[in-house]
Structures are given as structure tokens and as C-alpha cells.
Amino acid sequence: MKFLNSIIARIWGPFGLMAVSLLLLVGIYIPNQQKGTLREFQSAELKELVKSMAINISVAGKYDDWTRLTEIFADISERPSLEFAVLLLEFNGKETLVASNPPNVSMEAVNNARSNDLFVEAPIEGGIFQGKVVILGSEAFLSSETARLNFPLVVAMALVITAVILLYFFFLRGVALPLQAVRGAAERIREGDLSKPMDIDTNIRELKSMNMALDGLRNGLLEQRNTNLALTKGMENEIQRQTKDLRKTLDELQDSRNLFGNIIESALDAMVIADGQSRIVEWNRKAEQIFGWSREEALGQKLTKLIIPQIHRDNHDKGMSNYHATGQGPALNNLFETQALRRDGTTFDIELYITTVKIGKEEVFSSFIRDITAAKQMSQDLERQRELNSALLNGLPMLITLKDEDLRYTFVNDSALKELKQDRSDMIGKRENEVFDTDWVEDSMKRDRAVWNGETDSAEEKTLTRGGVSSHFLIGRYLISVGKENPTSYLLTYGFDISTLKAVQKELESALSTKNEFLATVSHEIRTPLHSIIVLSELLNQHDRIDERDEFSQNIRSSSRHLLNMVNDILDFSKASAQRLELAPADMDVTEFTDGLIRVDKDQRSSEVSFIKDIQGCEGVTVHADQTRLNQVLQNLLSNAFKFTEKGEVKLQIIGVRKNDTFSMKFAVSDTGIGISNENKKKVLNAFEQGNSGIARKFGGTGLGLGIVSKLLQLMDSELVLESQLNEGTTFRFEVSFPLIKQQASASPTAHTAPPTFQSIKMLYVEDMHPNQMVMKAMCKPWNVDLTIASSGQEAIERCKQESFDVVLLDIQMPEMDGIEAIKVLQTIDNFMDNTPVHAFTAHAESEDYERFLNLGFSGVLTKPLTPDQLREFLLTHLKHEHSDRH
């Protein structure tokens, strides 16, 4: 651009363009145009020539007129414009190169030239010669002709260019170079070089004037420079002085700034300074730690984008707008809590103090930020812990208060407030005598002070009566200390409401008393038959009392049965209390059952008491029921009825009713005995209790009977109903339903028709106690059972190895080897257990014991005591079993 504005460019630019244009026109465009025109002319000429040649050859062949051929063809070889001419004739449909000019032009060369626009051809037709004449124009000829035609133009152009170059040098020397000298002089003046005078060598008038003007300017500037030098010297001195002062000020400012920076950097809180557009201008190290942004990253960023959470950004923007409008800001100069945004996007709690600082005309906002996440968390934890403790203390079902050294309440739990019917605000900070106006206050405060003074004070029981209702409390006091370094002591007072415990204690004491009475009764009831058994047994050995032996034996048997029934009652009640009493239902012939009732009650009936049995609707019915337990219920009721009836009657009424698949039986046992007062009606159904202790003494019994009856009826989904009038009589009623069993032809009993013989049974009885061995011998003797007795498990095993038995009765509890160990060994003897039933004979009469023994491999279980009838039944069953096996 600089060059284009120069004089040389401005003057010689058009000349240069003209020269170049001329060069392009004369050197390229015109020759090309000429060459093209020549090519067209030549192509047309060649077409005419080849056409003429073809026609003449046709004429020669047709009319034998060869006159023109020599002339035309001779002319071809002389034409410089032809590259070649070729004669092609057809023979047998194929074109053959016959002749060419110049010679030796190949067919390949002809084919290669076909694309050239100077390639022309004409057909030979109408004569004997069939073919074509081909001519290719000469490119060299065209080029030489073009050059020839353009030669004058080239010469003219060369002359013009030469003239232009000469003009250029003339102008350069005469105008351009002097002008450059003037410019150089002006440049020197501009650069301050005024030492050289203006000495431009030129004859051009205008340039000479310019040289003189420049020289005048140089002289003027030289004078001005000298003046300026003097002024500059003075100014330099002044500037040096001011610079020195400024440097000092700057150093002080830098020191101040360093101090300020150090304070900011070392601050424990984050410091963020922002301008009026909320752009961060200062960001200390603590801010880097808290927010996660480095100083370089934070500077220049908007507060809202970097550290203000989304939910607070609108408020911030409104606050800033408000401040700009009014100069007021509620957040300014106030310490408050809010939330901030970390680099990772999480928000956290901060404590923020914002103040404004005016720097020049601009106000900046300085924020002091403290991360209070941990402190807040700790505060929340403490609050939660306090609430937990408070809830714990308030939730405890006891009265709790705390008092300070001045015996003023500092804490009262909800239970205490509720019990004392006070509001917390009425108690906290006050002494007991300021809250309560009661007689126990003075004593209570004395006890409080005693505990404060280090005197031990055991818990006391206190009875509070409110609204006529008395409550018993257990009050305790002791000192507690809170804190490690400077502990604070409090007096903790607690109070338990022990009214319920007191009631339970009373009940327990009553129960204990009843138990004691029961134990005394049981002791009496056991001792009474034992006394009869022991005394009468000794009397049996006195020979002078032989005539009374039957009566003694009968009495011993009756006492033993009574004793056994009592023991069974105790065991049953024990099982019922432990919820272990269970029914064992089986097929029960109701008629047989009712018949059996008559027979069993016979021994207990007083001669003055008649027994009436009213059985209805029970004939021919079989039900699924626990006959033993049902019998036990009726025996107890009948036993009681006979026991408490001295004269009159005892009536048993049974009414059976079929209901679909069940059989309902209504039982009523009534007597005309002493009856039960209304007061004692509830008691009689409780265990251990009879109407009054005098009854037990008068009538005997443990008092367990009706309790067991009630439990058994509960198991049968029934309930005992008591109707009684004192001195008139009592009726017990209950109703039970049993599933009906289809009647089957019952086997005719044979056991009672004729005394069985057990001589065929060979039995081994394993028992370590001699009396029991003798009992077994005595029972078996009438039946001639082949009895073998072994005194231990080991001896039994030896016996079983030596001989075979039809049945083995194995006592469980024996020294050395007990029954369980023994059967395990017996099971190892080949085929022994397959051929010999081994029955457990034990006093362990619980149902789970039965199951355990059967699981161990016992064939059955016999319970002690075993009566002769029961042994007889067992042997009969075994005899039947043996017979069926043998059959």
C-alpha cells in the first residue's frame, strides 16, 4: 500500500499495465487468433484439395482420363502445408493403404491423426477405384506462418518497451531520486538529526524550493531544540524529585497491601470481596479450602454462579438491586446463617457477615464466611441427645426430679408433673416448700439437705393420698455430678409407684398362706392313709388277729388307693397348671362307661345316703372320648357329693342326645348335703381351697378335686356350673359333646368269664428293689406265671442271652445299668427284639415319657403302681398277642 502511493507507482503504474497488456496482446492473444484463423483457412483448403483429388481419381478410373492426376499429385509433394497425403483403396471390402506422400506413411500414423482438426478425407466414388484420399495438414507450417505474420508486431512491441524503460530511467534520475533525497532529509529532521544542511542536487525548480524550505525548517527546529533542552533539564530535575516521593508512597502502599493481603490470606474465615456487579475481586486461602475453587479460578466470576446456591440467587440479585437503588441492605453488617455452594455442587451451612467498603468511587462488598457444618452438626447432635435424654427421662414410668445445691428444681419429668399435678413452669427454679403446701415437705427437704451434706439416705416408702385414692411410692435420693473439669452436682430424686407391687405382694402372701394350708392338708391326707397302712400291716403279722386279716387287708387296700388317687390328683393338677394336661380319646362304649360308674362308687357310699342314677339316651352308643378323664371328672364330683352328704341322696343324671355326627351328654351330680354359701361358691373352684379350712379338717381332702375337674372340662370344651343352697344341697352340671363312632360288633369278653391261666407265659421281671420283686412274685403266684427275676440290667442281659422269654418287664431306674442302657444292649442281640416284647416298667407316668420310651424301642409302658387287675389285663393282652402270633 505504501508502494502504491509512491510517485513512481502512480506514474509508472499505468505505463507498466499498458506494457504488460501490450505484451499479452501481441505476444499471446493476436498470435493465437491468427493461428486459429490460419488453421480454419488451411482446413478448408485441405478439404477442397482432398475433394479435388478424390474426384480426379474417380474420373481417372471411370473415364480413363488421367490428365489431371499427374498435375495434382505432383503439386502435393510440393505443398509445405501438408504433413502427408494417403491413398486408401478398398479391396474385397477392406481398406488398404496403396500409396502415400511422402512415402512410408503407416496406417497407424493415419489412424493416430484422425482426431486432429487438420485431418481431412474425401471418398473416391463412381469409378473402378473405391476408397478415400486422406490429408493431414502440417502444424509446423501453421506455426511458421503465424510467426511470419506476427514478426512486425513483435518488433513494434520491443520498440515500445524499450522506449518505456528509457523513460523510466529518465524520470527516476530526474524526479524520483531527488524526491527521495528530500524525503530522506525530512526523515532526518523528524528523527531530530539537524546536523546536516539540506544539500539536494537537482535542477528542478520545485525541488530546489522544497530544499530551501526544509533547510529553513531545520534551522528553526535547531533553535527550538536548544530552548527545549534547557526546559527539559529543569523538568527532569522536578520529575526526579516527584518520582522519588512517589516511589516512597508506592513502597508504603505496597507494604500496606502486603499486610492487608497477609491478613486476608491468614484469616481463619473465608474472605470473599466482590464488586458492585457481584464479581469476585478477592478470594483468600480459606475460601479456596471451603469452596474448592482456586483464587485464579474464582477471580472475575459472579458470586451467584460460584458460591450462592440456586435457591438463594434470586434473593441475592434482589438484595443487590435494592442496595443499588436505596443504599440499604438487610444482610449488610449483620451476622447470619445461610447456605453456600461448594465446587462439587453440594451445599453447606455457613455463618456470613457482609460489609461494604468504598474504594474510590466504587463500593465493594466484603464477606466473611465461616463453615459451620461441623458446629451445626454438633449442635444438632447435642440437641438430639438432649431430646433423647429428656424423652428417656420423661418416658420412664417413675418420678424424677433434679435439684441444685439450693434445693431448687432444675428438672422435673413428665411422670412427676402428672403425678404431682403441676406445670413444669411452676416448679423449675423453685424450692419444694414454694410449690407444695403439705405436711411432708419439711421432712422431704430435711432428707434432701442430708443427702447434700453427704449423709447416706436409704430409700423410703411414702403413701400419697389423692382424691381418696392412696398410692404407694418408693422415694430415693442421691447426688450426681455432671462434667469432668468443673463438675456440677445435682440432687436426683426418684419415685416409683409401687402400688401394684404392693397388691401383688399381698396376693403372693395370700397364695403362700393358701399353699401352706394346702401343704398341711396334703401332709394330713398322706399321713392318714399311711398311718392305716403301716399300722394294719404290722397288725397283720400278729397271729392272734388272724380273724381280722381280711378286714385289715381291705382297709390297707382302701387306704393305698386313696393315697394313690391323691398323688394322681396332685400330679394332674401340676400338669394342668403347666398346660401339659392332655386328653387321649379312644373309642368308648357309653353303656359300659355308665355301668362302670355304679361299680366304682360303691365303696364310698354311706349307708344313709342313697345313690340314684338316671341314665337316658345312652344305650348302644359308642363315642370317641377320653374315658379315663371323663371318669375322673365324675368320680371327683360324686366323691365330693358323697363326702359332703351325711344323709339323703346323691343323684347322677346323664342325658345323651344325638346331634348329627356328635353325641351330646348332659351330666348333673346333685346331693342333699351341706351346700355352699354364695361367698364360698367362687372359692370352691380354685385349687387348694375348700369352702373353709374347717371343712378340710372335717371332711378331709386336698381341695384339688374341683380344680382338676374344671381344667379337664376346659380341655373338653365344657364348663362346670355350680348350683347350691347352703344346708340344702349342691348340683354340679356340665355338658360335653363327643364324635359318634359307628357301632361295630363287639368282641365277647372272655377275660372275666373264666379265670385265665398264664402258665404258658415265661416272663422276665428286671427290678433292683426287693419289695417290688416280692410284690410281683405275689401277684403272679396265683396265675402260675413262669416268672424269672433279674436284679440289674446286666443280669437281665445275661439271662436273655441264655434263654428266651415271652415278655420282659424292665424297670427304668436302676443303679449301675438302668433300663434304657439295658434295652440298647438287648437290641444288639440277634433277633431278640423281634421275638421278645420288652415293656418299660416305671414310675415316670408322664405322657412324654411314654413317647420317649416307645421311641427307644420299648414295646409298651407299664406304670407303677401296678395293681393285680392291671397286671392281669396286661398278661391277658400279651396272652392274646402270643396266641395270635402263634396262630
Place this chain on the structure above:
Amino acid sequence: MRCFIILLALGWNGALFAQMGTPVGNDLDPGPLTETELKEIFLGNKSIWDNNNPVTVVLTSSDSEGFAKVAGWALEAGAFEFQKHWLSIVFQGRANAPVFLNSEEEVLAYIRGHKGAIGLLYTLPVPPELTVETP
């Protein structure tokens, strides 16, 4: 039968190996011309006589019997091949085109009127002044 085959062969070859006619010419200067030299002349391979007269070959029309005989004698080929031969050498500028006339009388008349002209007669007697000496 054998004789017939020989005769047929000779008759077939007669066109190819025809006898040279009697040469006639005007102002030829080579002296006696052998048959070979005559062949070269009628094949266009000679273009000027020693006396600088141009060689002009005069032939009867291309469809005449005389032309076929000249072709058979000089080129040992047919009339068309002989025409093509002449066309080729004329095209290349190596020879002047021959003159074709309708009869031997016209041939004689032409030769008589043009120096350096030469022809072959098969039917007419050769005038003494146009006789071409042969060895």
C-alpha cells in the same frame, strides 16, 4: 484328357503371361530397348528419355483387350491391378500418368504427334517412322 488340362492351363496363363505387343514410339533416344527396359517403361519406372523428352506411356482404354495384354505382360497381373499400380506411382509423384485412348489407331495418331510417347500395338502394323528398335 492330359492334353486338355495342359491347354486349359496355358489358356488361363495367357492373360498373365501375354506376349509383349509391338512397341511404337516417337523420338525415343535410348537406342534399342530390351523387353525388360520396355517393361520398366510401361510400369512407369522411367520418366524421361535420354534426350530429355518426357516419357509418355500411351495405352488403349482400360477396358480394352490391348490394355489387359499390356497389364499381363508388364505387371503379370490383371487390368485393375495395372491401373492401381499406375495410380499409386502417379499419386506418389514418381511418374506421369499414362494416356488412355480408345483404339490402336488413336494410339498411333497420338504417338505420332507427341515426342517421347511410347505404346504397344497388337493389331495394327507398325509404321516405320514409329518403330522402336529392339535387339
